[in-house]
Amino acid sequence: EAAVTQSPRSKVAVTGGKVTLSCHQTNNHDYMYWYRQDTGHGLRLIHYSYVADSTEKGDIPDGYKASRPSQENFSLILELASLSQTAVYFCASSGHQDTQYFGPGTRLLVL
Amino acid sequence: AQSVTQPDARVTVSEGASLQLRCKYSSSGTPYLFWYVQYPRQGLQLLLKYYSGDPVVQGVNGFEAEFSKSNSSFHLRKASVHWSDSAVYFCVLRVVSGSFNKLTFGAGTRLAVCP
Numbered sequence: 001e002a003a004v005t006q007s008p009r010s011k012v013a014v015t016g017g018k019v020t021l022s023c024h025q026t027n028n029h030d031y032m033y034w035y036r037q038d039t040g041h042g043l044r045l046i047h048y049s050y051v052a053d054s055t056e057k058g059d060i061p062d063g064y065k066a067s068r069p070s071q072e073n074f075s076l077i078l079e080l081a082s083l084s085q086t087a088v089y090f091c092a093s094s095g096h097q098d099t100q101y102f103g104p105g106t107r108l109l110v111l
Numbered sequence: 112a113q114s115v116t117q118p119d120a121r122v123t124v125s126e127g128a129s130l131q132l133r134c135k136y137s138s139s140g141t142p143y144l145f146w147y148v149q150y151p152r153q154g155l156q157l158l159l160k161y162y163s164g165d166p167v168v169q170g171v172n173g174f175e176a177e178f179s180k181s182n183s184s185f186h187l188r189k190a191s192v193h194w195s196d197s198a199v200y201f202c203v204l205r206v207v208s209g210s211f212n213k214l215t216f217g218a219g220t221r222l223a224v225c226p
Contacts, residue, residue, distance in 0.1 A: 004154075031212060040120070040218065040219075041218055041219070042115075042201055042203075042216030042217055042218050042219055043155075043201075043214075043216045044216075045213065045214070090154060090155065094212055096212070097207065097212050098212065099145070099157060099160060100212065100214060101157075102147075102154040102155040102156075103154050104153055104154040105152075105153070105154050
């Protein structure tokens with residue numbers, strides 16, 4: 001079965017600080033994704049990548065950067081964390097035009 | 112524009128009762144539809160998916176869903192629920208845009224199963 005791991009699982013950050021969320025997959029998938037989930041809502045796409053060293057903007061990229069240094073790893077970077085970025089962040093991976101498999105999520109609280 | 116509507120934010124049923132969670136979609140192209148489940152403080156897990164063919168698709172743990180093109184619906188069903196089915200259920204639409212596998216999520220339905 002597909003395996004996607006995320007670290008950290010939870011984090012408390014200060015406003016204006018830098019936050020890096022990491023994702024690792026062992027599925028040999030080309031595609032990786034970052035989503036955010038706000039309480040009572042579905043997931044929204046922040047960034048995605050279909051090849052190492054390349055990232056693309058999703059639906060809500062403002063305030064976020066992404067990095068894909070290898071096929072297995074995909075990071076989400078908040079250069080200047082803000083209160084509005086408090087949410088649960090999910091990473092996912094997939095093959096081409098295939099089912100997405102999700103990680104367990106990272107709970108981020110910005111104070 | 113693509114969209115997914117789950118009209119029921121919360122559903123409460125008794126253990127052993129039957130269940131239907133509703134989902135309506137809007138898609139300009141061929142819809143590929145999924146149901147994912149999110150257990151407390153866990154990631155999303157795939158329950159079932161529909162690409163084409165038989166409109167009734169079977170999933171894990173006794174769940175099934177029925178696709179209706181005429182009604183633009185993809186409702187999830189289970190004949191007899193268990194307390195462990197308590198979770199949030201998301202109906203998801205896949206949109207093909209070039210080579211990109213974009214998912215559009217419904218807002219989710221929180222299911223509570225009472226003993």
